[in-house]
Amino acid sequence: MIDILDVHIHTTASVHAYSTFSECIAAAKAKGLELIGIADHAPSVPGSIHPFYFMNFKVIPRDAYGIKIAMGSELNIIDYSGSTDLPAKILKRLDYGIASLHKECIEIGSVAENTAAIIGAMRNPHVVIIGHPDNPRFPADLDAIARAAKDNGVLLEVNNSSYFYKHRAGSADNAKIMLTACKKYGTKIIIGSDAHIDLDVGRHEDAQKILAENNFPAELVVNSSVEKFFECVKYRKSLAP
Numbered sequence: 631m632i633d634i635l636d637v638h639i640h641t642t643a644s645v646h647a648y649s650t651f652s653e654c655i656a657a658a659k660a661k662g663l664e665l666i667g668i669a670d671h672a673p674s675v676p677g678s679i680h681p682f683y684f685m686n687f688k689v690i691p692r693d694a695y696g697i698k699i700a701m702g703s704e705l706n707i708i709d710y711s712g713s714t715d716l717p718a719k720i721l722k723r724l725d726y727g728i729a730s731l732h733k734e735c736i737e738i739g740s741v742a743e744n745t746a747a748i749i750g751a752m753r754n755p756h757v758v759i760i761g762h763p764d765n766p767r768f769p770a771d772l773d774a775i776a777r778a779a780k781d782n783g784v785l786l787e788v789n790n791s792s793y794f795y796k797h798r799a800g801s802a803d804n805a806k807i808m809l810t811a812c813k814k815y816g817t818k819i820i821i822g823s824d825a826h827i828d829l830d831v832g833r834h835e836d837a838q839k840i841l842a843e844n845n846f847p848a849e850l851v852v853n854s855s856v857e858k859f860f861e862c863v864k865y866r867k868s869l870a871p
């Protein structure tokens with residue numbers, strides 16, 4: 631499988647992650663990636679960085695380190711209508727957003743509530759990816775989510791850390807349900823490492839194995855091409871008022 635990008639990376643700006651921006655860039659280059667995306671946690675995660683961090687991305691050259699760089703954030707979905715935790719004036723400065731449900735930031739709802747939260751987040755044009763939607767801790771209607779993702783041009787993440795560290799137990803089983811629905815609707819997916827240390831940057835093998843086991847079509851995996859990823863970003867941003 632051609633896989634040359636990883637846009638779900640946490641640096642020390644996430645506080646519970648352990649490698650710097652520079653260390654993550656070096657790791658991505660060593661792995662042969664063409665694009666790295668830094669997506670540190672937005673402020674609702676305990677101990678996370680002040681929102682001002684996200685205001686200064688203009689100083690980061692996107693093409694000067696011998697690898698393409700995108701600067702985003704992993705936003706927290708904070709209610710069942712899909713609101714996230716950075717204001718529009720900051721979201722505009724991000725290259726992309728990942729929206730995720732984290733138990734530290736929202737009560738675990740019913741299937742209907744969790745599903746509404748995820749689909750609601752897709753209304754935000756700065757949200758390009760839904761992070762770890764197959765997390766069984768937040769049971770949701772993955773068929774409805776895959777259909778809504780297709781309708782809205784949003785990518786669903788196949789999150790390697792969920793399977794490698796097993797800290798979202800049962801994700802691999804749920805991934806099968808999600809991938810079956812994605813195949814049915816033609817929904818695009820993206821593999822993310824969710825690295826919290828440089829050693830995990832570009833670690834996608836467990837996710838790739840799950841895609842292979844489910845005969846997932848390569849044309850629906852955007853990791854094969856930087857252009858494919860930025861096409862999705864451009865489309866989502868085009869929906870912003």
Ligand SMILES: [Zn+2]
Nearest residue numbers: 640644671826
């Ligand atoms: Zn984290």
Ligand SMILES: [Zn+2]
Nearest residue numbers: 704730761762
């Ligand atoms: Zn997450």
